[in-house]
Structures are given as C-alpha cells and as structure tokens.
Amino acid sequence: MRIVVSGAAGFIGSHFCDRALGEGHTVVALDNFLTGSQRNLEHLIGRSGFSFTRQDITEPFNVAGTVDCVVNMASPASPKDYLEHPIETLDVGSLGTRNMLELALTKKARFLVTSTSECYGDPMVHPQVETYWGNVNPVGPRSCYDESKRFAEAITMAYHRKHGLRTNIARIFNTYGPRMKLDDGRVVPAFLDQALHSKPMTVFGTGSQTRSFCYVSDLVDGLYRLMQSDERYPVNLGNPREMTILEFAEHIRAMTGAKSEIVYEPLPEDDPKQRRPDISKAKSVLGWEPRVPLEDGLRETVAYFQGLSASAA
Ligand SMILES: NC(=O)c1ccc[n+]([C@@H]2O[C@H](COP(=O)([O-])OP(=O)(O)OC[C@H]3O[C@@H](n4cnc5c(N)ncnc54)[C@H](O)[C@@H]3O)[C@@H](O)[C@H]2O)c1
Numbered sequence: 001m002r003i004v005v006s007g008a009a010g011f012i013g014s015h016f017c018d019r020a021l022g023e024g025h026t027v028v029a030l031d032n033f034l035t036g037s038q039r040n041l042e043h044l045i046g047r048s049g050f051s052f053t054r055q056d057i058t059e060p061f062n063v064a065g066t067v068d069c070v071v072n073m074a075s076p077a078s079p080k081d082y083l084e085h086p087i088e089t090l091d092v093g094s095l096g097t098r099n100m101l102e103l104a105l106t107k108k109a110r111f112l113v114t115s116t117s118e119c120y121g122d123p124m125v126h127p128q129v130e131t132y133w134g135n136v137n138p139v140g141p142r143s144c145y146d147e148s149k150r151f152a153e154a155i156t157m158a159y160h161r162k163h164g165l166r167t168n169i170a171r172i173f174n175t176y177g178p179r180m181k182l183d184d185g186r187v188v189p190a191f192l193d194q195a196l197h198s199k200p201m202t203v204f205g206t207g208s209q210t211r212s213f214c215y216v217s218d219l220v221d222g223l224y225r226l227m228q229s230d231e232r233y234p235v236n237l238g239n240p241r242e243m244t245i246l247e248f249a250e251h252i253r254a255m256t257g258a259k260s261e262i263v264y265e266p267l268p269e270d271d272p273k274q275r276r277p278d279i280s281k282a283k284s285v286l287g288w289e290p291r292v293p294l295e296d297g298l299r300e301t302v303a304y305f306q307g308l309s310a311s312a313a
Contacts, residue, residue, distance in 0.1 A: 080185030093148025173238025177216030207246030
C-alpha cells in the first residue's frame with residue numbers, strides 16, 4: 001500500500017512510519033514540525049519507500065500519484081503543546097482533518113484518524129467504554145484539544161456516511177516510549193527527566209488520580225490492525241493496567257534508583273481524575289491487546305532518554 005501519514009515527525013507518527021515501512025508499504029510523510037522533530041525521521045531519510053514533505057495540513061495541498069491509505073495523526077498532543085497552540089490545535093483537528101479526508105476521497109483511499117481518550121473528558125463512567133459520550137467542558141482550557149478531536153471524529157463519520165469513505169477512528173489513551181519530548185509536560189518524560197537528573201518529582205494534587213500507560217509499539221500495532229479493519233466507530237487503544245500517579249512516581253523512582261523527593265503542586269484545571277480504557281472492543285474486533293509490560297517499556301524509554309543526555313553532553 002502507499003500510505004500518506006500526517007504528523008509523521010511526531011512521537012507516534014514516526015513509530016507508525018517505521019512499522020508501515022517494515023511491513024513493506026510505501027510511506028509519504030507530512031509534517032510542519034509544530035511539535036514534532038526532524039530527528040524522529042532522520043533514520044528514515046534516504047530509505048527506499050519513504051519520502052517526506054514539509055506541509056501544514058491546514059493549508060491546501062495535493063499528493064501526486066496513487067494513495068491507498070490516509071493516516072491523520074497531525075495534532076499537538078501534550079497539554080503543554082496544545083495550551084501553547086490552542087488555535088493551531090483547533091485548526092488541525094478541523095481544517096486539517098477535512099483536508100486529509102478530501103485527499104482520501106479524491107484518491108479513493110481508506111482513512112484513519114487518531115482521536116483521544118480526552119473525548120471522554122473527566123469521565124463519569126469508569127473504565128471508559130466507546131459507547132460513553134463523555135464529560136467534556138467545552139469552554140475550559142483543554143477544550144481546544146478535546147473539542148478539536150470530537151470534531152475530527154464527527155467529520156470523519158460524516159464523510160463515511162455521506163461518501164461511503166472507509167474510515168477508522170482510534171481513541172488513543174496515554175502512550176509512552178522513545179522519541180517523546182523530554183520537556184513536553186506529559187507525566188512519563190516529566191518523571192523520567194526529574195528522576196534521571198535527581199530533581200524533585202512533581203505530583204499534581206494528591207497523586208490519587210489514575211492513569212494507564214501503553215507502550216508505543218503496542219499502540220502502533222493496534223493502529224495498524226485498525227487501519228485494516230472494517231470497524232467504523234471509535235475503538236479504544238490503550239493499556240488497561242491502571243495506577244495512581246503517586247504509585248507511578250514511586251515506581252519510576254525505584255526503577256531508576258533516583259533519590260528525588262516527591263513534591264506536590266495544585267491540580268491543573270479539568271484534569272481527569274481517572275483514566276482507564278475498556279479494551280473489550282479492540283480485543284474482539286482487532287484481536288489486539290497490549291503485550292509489553294510497563295517495566296520493559298520504561299526500560300527502553302529510560303535508555304532512550306539516557307542516550308539523548310549522553311549525546312547532548
Ligand atoms: N501520545 C499520546 O499519548 C496520545 C494520546 C491520545 C491521542 N494521541 C494522538 O496521536 C497523535 C500523535 O500524537 P503524538 O503523541 O505523536 O504527538 P506529537 O506532538 O509528537 O506529534 C504530532 C505531530 O503532528 C504535527 N503537526 C501538528 N500540526 C500539524 C499541521 N497543521 N500540519 C502538519 N503536521 C502537524 C507535529 O509537528 C507533530 O510532529 C495526535 O493526533 C494525538 O492527538 C496521542
């Protein structure tokens with residue numbers, strides 16, 4: 001297949017390109033480097049079957065030649081990034097998604113969009129199941145991301161219903177691994193940065209809020225399976241192993257042997273109290289579930305961040 005991937009220079013996008021190329025597909029990668037990095041694609045430049053174009057997908061664009069599949073991953077994803085770029089975030093979820101859908105329509109290609117567990121907002125149903133419609137504050141600080149993704153899901157379903165486009169919607173839960181940005185404010189790089197540099201580890205609130213963390217190769221496997229499936233409604237992809245943020249901080253401290261103390265700061269506005277995917281649908285429809293234990297995934301991620309520090313020194 002010839003696959004167009006937007007957001008290819010991002011954390012998940014670059015791993016998805018690796019997987020697609022590894023499966024023998026051709027990848028046309030697009031990114032405007034708003035939050036991604038050239039470094040994430042350096043190892044692919046010059047590789048047969050891979051090409052890259054610097055492109056803001058909210059602007060009109062075309063891709064020459066045939067396209068079999070359009071994968072739309074472009075969007076700031078970490079709270080720090082989308083709070084810094086709220087307008088760009090709303091634009092990429094709306095205008096950008098529409099441009100990618102038009103590309104798929106013109107090329108008679110299939111289409112996959114990466115949505116998010118943030119569609120559930122601060123959920124009243126736990127664990128979160130795809131049929132739950134969510135509890136999102138439409139005017140809160142996080143709404144630029146949550147509503148952008150909810151719009152992206154809605155317009156994807158509209159193209160499916162109106163034009164018969166073969167679409168898939170992935171609702172991704174917290175994912176971690178190599179190529180995350182150390183300073184993007186997400187909890188995994190934040191804790192690892194603090195632990196590896198013997199800085200105090202910052203826990204928001206009491207640390208009793210829960211999260212679940214999926215290793216990136218597991219997530220990409222789920223996306224790859226979903227891309228080939230006929231499931232049109234959203235599918236949760238994430239790891240159902242849930243822990244409190246405080247437990248997670250202590251886990252990282254023990255794993256890295258850090259002596260960091262834990263410090264507490266006020267909870268950000270609209271921070272979800274609990275997050276855990278119900279992945280029954282992914283299991284039954286895609287035959288998918290995460291396989292990489294947290295300890296193994298964290299070891300790979302720590303090695304990546306240590307490598308970065310060594311090359312910067
Ligand atoms: N990482 C997670 O835990 C997580 C969780 C839920 C959903 N997601 C979704 O997965 C996708 C990838 O997330 P990520 O963690 O890799 O984020 P990321 O910020 O690392 O990657 C996003 C990429 O999109 C690019 N981009 C942004 N706006 C663009 C535009 N207008 N035109 C072209 N490129 C643009 C950025 O430069 C970046 O390379 C996003 O859609 C995100 O919402 C991620």
